[in-house]
Amino acid sequence: MKTTYSDIKLGSEETLGAMLAGLKGKEGFFPYLHNDMSKFVPGASWVYYSGPYWGTEEIGAAVGSLLQGTWLSAGESVREFETAFSRKIREKHALMVNSGSSANLVLISALKRRFGWADGDEIIVSVVGFPTTVTPVIQNGLVPVWTDIEMNSLNFDLEQVEAKITPKTRAVLLSPVLANPPDMDRLIALCKDKNIHLVLDDCDSLGSTWRGKFLNEYAVASSNSFYSSHHLCTGEGGMVVSNDEDLMKIARSLAWWGRDCVCVGKGNLLQAGCCGKRFDRWLPEYDQVVDHRYIFSEIGYNLKPLDLQGAIGVVQMTKFDEIHRRRRLAKERIGASFEKLLPVRVPGEHPLAETSWFGVPVVCSTPQQKRALVAHLEAHKIQTRNYFSGNILLHPAFTNFGDWREFPNASKVLDLVFFVGCAPHYTESVFEYFDEVLAKFAE
Numbered sequence: 001m002k003t004t005y006s007d008i009k010l011g012s013e014e015t016l017g018a019m020l021a022g023l024k025g026k027e028g029f030f031p032y033l034h035n036d037m038s039k040f041v042p043g044a045s046w047v048y049y050s051g052p053y054w055g056t057e058e059i060g061a062a063v064g065s066l067l068q069g070t071w072l073s074a075g076e077s078v079r080e081f082e083t084a085f086s087r088k089i090r091e092k093h094a095l096m097v098n099s100g101s102s103a104n105l106v107l108i109s110a111l112k113r114r115f116g117w118a119d120g121d122e123i124i125v126s127v128v129g130f131p132t133t134v135t136p137v138i139q140n141g142l143v144p145v146w147t148d149i150e151m152n153s154l155n156f157d158l159e160q161v162e163a164k165i166t167p168k169t170r171a172v173l174l175s176p177v178l179a180n181p182p183d184m185d186r187l188i189a190l191c192k193d194k195n196i197h198l199v200l201d202d203c204d205s206l207g208s209t210w211r212g213k214f215l216n217e218y219a220v221a222s223s224n225s226f227y228s229s230h231h232l233c234t235g236e237g238g239m240v241v242s243n244d245e246d247l248m249k250i251a252r253s254l255a256w257w258g259r260d261c262v263c264v265g266k267g268n269l270l271q272a273g274c275c276g277k278r279f280d281r282w283l284p285e286y287d288q289v290v291d292h293r294y295i296f297s298e299i300g301y302n303l304k305p306l307d308l309q310g311a312i313g314v315v316q317m318t319k320f321d322e323i324h325r326r327r328r329l330a331k332e333r334i335g336a337s338f339e340k341l342l343p344v345r346v347p348g349e350h351p352l353a354e355t356s357w358f359g360v361p362v363v364c365s366t367p368q369q370k371r372a373l374v375a376h377l378e379a380h381k382i383q384t385r386n387y388f389s390g391n392i393l394l395h396p397a398f399t400n401f402g403d404w405r406e407f408p409n410a411s412k413v414l415d416l417v418f419f420v421g422c423a424p425h426y427t428e429s430v431f432e433y434f435d436e437v438l439a440k441f442a443e
């Protein structure tokens with residue numbers, strides 16, 4: 001009989017560890033181990049392009065968090081994850097939210113408030129990427145100014161970025177597709193010279209470095225995603241990071257209903273709050289004592305995660321470097337197979353970058369070759385993906401925001417480029433399977 005989660009007996013003598021050990025061998029009980037490549041059967045198992053790099057530790061942390069029962073919404077585990085995460089990527093402040101898209105929404109909204117950007121101010125973005133990198137720009141009444149990519153690296157065309165800066169430009173919003181950064185020296189110098197902010201959507205590129213520093217270290221603030229396919233996974237989840245305390249206070253308020261109080265975790269339980277003056281005269285035009293927890297200083301949202309997502313994140317942090325190493329190895333091995341066996345190109349990284357590859361980009365010679373190769377890989381159970389949106393201005397939601405014809409390389413990407421995974425789960429037998437399947441295509 002198949003065991004289900006409802007078989008867990010709350011309040012019994014059984015410890016969580018014993019329960020997990022008992023359940024471990026039962027078929028179908030650990031669905032998140034579908035990426036466990038130790039049981040890979042060439043041709044029968046799917047090669048997913050990515051997925052949670054989880055073991056029983058993550059499941060244990062999540063279930064343990066529920067069984068312990070202290071925090072359900074963002075509490076001490078979320079706080080612990082924020083602390084470990086910000087330390088690792090060398091930022092002073094971190095705020096966990098319920099997705100990378102929410103992180104982008106909070107990031108752009110908070111930057112607008114912090115730096116007094118006006119409606120109609122311009123933000124430079126790439127026309128190739130993920131929609132929710134750009135949607136918060138539009139949702140905040142700012143104007144996305146599109147730039148094309150250049151075909152060699154499939155990255156932001158920095159010539160175009162420079163040409164598009166106007167007196168209304170407030171920031172460049174960088175989002176390295178598949179985690180591969182452009183020439184950061186040039187981009188940083190450009191932003192400095194023009195006195196505009198460099199903002200980073202780091203959802204795909206967490207772990208990538210430039211001159212040995214994480215990409216976020218060059219940005220005023222960054223967003224991250226912990227969706228299943230990303231470097232770290234908490235199921236769903238996101239993080240905003242920055243060294244700017246004022247910015248992060250606004251960000252936390254926006255994500256927590258707009259409230260002024262920034263107590264988190266145990267701080268929420270302190271009778272006098274973290275500031276020690278929870279009951280005070282907080283309202284400028286009301287001379288009575290009021291509770292700070294119900295003072296609202298922003299037009300906010302509720303984008304908080306569950307505490308169990310924080311608990312999973314704490315475990316995932318222990319795998320941060322291992323995931324980086326394994327992704328890079330997989331990119332190198334699979335990229336080399338493609339280039340050795342087929343007339344395609346696999347873009348690499350800049351000599352000053354160490355990319356935490358999210359996937360292996362493949363540039364085909366013709367649209368027919370792309371179609372045939374994608375069909376062949378999928379028929380052999382190797383997942384493929386588009387190079388994200390391709391030209392985003394071709395998509396129904398974006399057609400009113402610019403003319404797709406002005407960005408020919410972005411359209412070319414739809415014709416010629418796709419990617420396969422380089423997930424940390426991949427083993428030697430997966431690499432050999434890629435060789436076999438690609439050789440068959442070449443016959």
Ligand SMILES: Cc1ncc(COP(=O)(O)O)c(C=O)c1O
Pocket residue numbers: 099100101102104129130132133175201203204225226227236237238
């Ligand atoms: C670059 C980029 N930004 C933002 C997101 C959105 O993240 P989430 O799925 O966590 O909302 C994604 C995709 O997941 C992404 O690839």
